[in-house]
Amino acid sequence: MKNSLLIGVGGIIGMVITIAAVLFIIILISWYVSTRNAFVRLKNKLEEAWATIDVFLKKRFDLIPNLVETVKGYAKHESETLNKVVEARNVGLGARTADEKMQAANNLSGSLKTLFQVVQESYPDLKANSNFLDLQNQLKSIESELESSRRYYNGVVKAFNTKLEIFPACIVGSRMGEDYKKRNYFELDSEEERKNVKVQF
Numbered sequence: 001m002k003n004s005l006l007i008g009v010g011g012i013i014g015m016v017i018t019i020a021a022v023l024f025i026i027i028l029i030s031w032y033v034s035t036r037n038a039f040v041r042l043k044n045k046l047e048e049a050w051a052t053i054d055v056f057l058k059k060r061f062d063l064i065p066n067l068v069e070t071v072k073g074y075a076k077h078e079s080e081t082l083n084k085v086v087e088a089r090n091v092g093l094g095a096r097t098a099d100e101k102m103q104a105a106n107n108l109s110g111s112l113k114t115l116f117q118v119v120q121e122s123y124p125d126l127k128a129n130s131n132f133l134d135l136q137n138q139l140k141s142i143e144s145e146l147e148s149s150r151r152y153y154n155g156v157v158k159a160f161n162t163k164l165e166i167f168p169a170c171i172v173g174s175r176m177g178e179d180y181k182k183r184n185y186f187e188l189d190s191e192e193e194r195k196n197v198k199v200q201f
Contacts, residue, residue, distance in 0.1 A: 035172040039180055042160045046183065049153040050098055053186065056146040057092065057105055063142065064089040064108075067135045071119060074126040081118050085111040102186050105146075109188070112139075150186045157183045 068082050075082070088111040092104035119126055126132055161182050164173040173180050 035169050039173055039176055045156045046160055049156045053149045053153055056142055056149055060142050061089050061092055063138055070132045074123050078118055081115050085115050099184060106188055154185045157185050
């Protein structure tokens with residue numbers, strides 16, 4: 001009787017341990033799947049945010065030739081400044097990775113600032129040209145949208161990088177491949193570049 005009671009208690013303990021182990025495995029698998037899905041959602045948000053920035057960078061690149069041609073008619077002696085703008089645009093168009101595009105965008109911002117500074121100081125007639133004013137307004141709108149997109153992108157990068165670094169989510173993130181590595185913020189290189197391109201006169 002005593003032996004059968006011990007066998008019964010041992011069987012119940014074994015069954016409880018088995019159920020606890022199965023529940024632990026189910027919870028672990030559920031957590032892993034949930035964490036992996038969270039990484040996938042964040043990566044998709046990152047790609048969407050970058051695609052939006054890419055659209056505004058392209059609009060900006062497309063606007064540059066018209067802007068340069070308009071300025072050329074008035075500022076014949078500013079070929080070096082105009083060439084820098086065109087060169088920065090071409091580098092941007094040729095950039096392939098996000099980091100290359102960020103660097104090219106920063107270089108173009110610097111070139112545009114120099115151009116607008118020269119125009120403001122030396123060419124009052126150009127400031128009144130309707131075509132130039134229209135291009136200036138378009139660029140101002142693009143710069144504003146680009147700044148908003150950059151802020152959103154950086155917010156998603158922060159969430160993504162944080163999830164990659166916190167424990168225990170970092171265990172899942174480290175096993176997900178090259179697309180799930182820490183991302184760089186879209187930062188401007190200097191304090192001067194942190195200010196929007198000045199397009200008002």
